[in-house]
Amino acid sequence: MSESPTLVCVGNLTVDETVSPAGERVESVGGDALFAALAARVAGGRPLLLAPLGTDAPPALLAAIRSTGTDPRSLPARDIPLIRNVIHYDETGGRVWDLVRGEEHFEALSVVPSDVPPQALTANGVLLSAMALRPQLDVAAWLRPRTAATIFFDPQEDYVIGHEAALGDAVAACDVFLPSEIEAAALAGTSDLDAAAAIFLELGPRVVVIKRAEAGCLVATREHPEPVVVPAETVTPVDSTGAGDAFCGAFAVEYLRSGDAVGAARVAAAIARLAVSGPGVSALLAAVDAYGGVPG
Template sequence: MSESPKLVCVGNLTVDEAVSPRGERVESIGGDALFAALGATVVRGNPTILAPLGTDAPVALLGALRVAGTDPESLPLRDLPMVRNVIRYDDAGGRVWDLVLGEEHFEALSVHPTDVSDDVLSASGVLLSAMALHAQLDLAAWLRTRTAATIYFDPQEDYLAGHVADVLDAVAACDVFLPSEVEAAALAQTADLHAAAATFLALGPQAVVIKLADAGCLVASSVDPEPVLIAADVIEPVDSTGAGDAFCGAFAAEHLRSGDVHAAARAGAGVARIAISGPGVSALLTAVTSVGGVPR
């Protein structure tokens, strides 16, 4: 069997502390690049990670990187501590994120063009997960003129206010746009997600996938512009952190392999279901190391 197309998962690596409504605190490893690469690995993709490491990276994170197909020594090293988040959950399942070391530190621990090697530029696909705003937007524009890779773009809800035009420029520079429902509505300035998908397709992407959490996703493409709902099996979530990132990694891996956006969406939904079934990256790590993987 030939090797799957190479996918580079670009983003951040983090150390997260979850605080329950009762005040219980649990530290775990995370980061969108790790969740995405594990998601791609579950569906037998061929991912590698591009994300800076800080000087205090936990041993557990280094081990998870290896499981996800990346040698930690190959990653950019910053002379700074890791990105740390405190995530406070409420009784209704809502959560509030606190970036402990601030935005400037987050920007420094994001990926910049100087971190991108020729090996990355020669990959079949590049998934740009949500980093600091300017880092992600600058990288999207920089990559578009330097690689023939399929570029997958996953934005961040928190930075959209005041930056809609800039983010839409990045949408125009990508091949597959992967917003959440909230992000799609904010960027297209409409609650009509079918209209939002049409707006994004008109900017130039080959496909638009609007993530709808436990309702699945809407998929539209330049070949089939009428959005199709890909439903997801509903389960009681243990931890929803990283589910969208895992979805995007699995989607990109399957899309690169088959070119089928609907099959890719089903793969993403299956991996997201796994991701939310355990705390942090634990369920994904278990799935990667199991024999069965995830059905496609």
């Protein structure tokens, strides 16, 4: 595999306002596709960001998209405003998300099969980040027979309950499944994460990575189905938004490069720690700027 694997980062673009327990409000640009693509750049990959762009994209978002190596003019356009979130943090670090313009608007700004450009099908990998359920499932099913790319699938906890069968089909169609601990337990129907990993491997992926935030992650593969615990260094995050997305983007690049799932998880954990050290995508942008240019 190339030292700079190509990775299509599929998902959403957003403007996020975080509210601290003291009421301090900070607005920043984000979205799972942006966090993943920037982390992929930091990991040394060549990402192609794929997410619909609304009518009111601020200059900071356009600049961040360019920092991933993607021209904003190449993105699918929607004649509606961007997704906006308000995220309230509590004293324990917990978060409550408010999707300002609602679920239908969120779905309209998710990627559908007709948005996928031909060059995406020849990439080394495709990361499907958590969009609205139906578009994510549709893109997953559409991609599988059309590309030899390694497909990485990252679900969203809000839609797991009640859609287990459909999500099971998506897990079966991917090569690497990257749920959070909450998503894994809900989808597998057990809080035993070792058992959950075994259930997912039986469905078809080569690799399962269960993300556990500050507790690190579990990595299981077909070759080594006994899960390996990869710890995460405990840090006090400035803003934990996008940490999981950054983990997935970095993991995908390193896994494509090395084929070592445990090693990729260690690289991803380090870049996720970097991502939470500043508001929004600021820390990842600073890291990309420090490297300069497109990775060689």
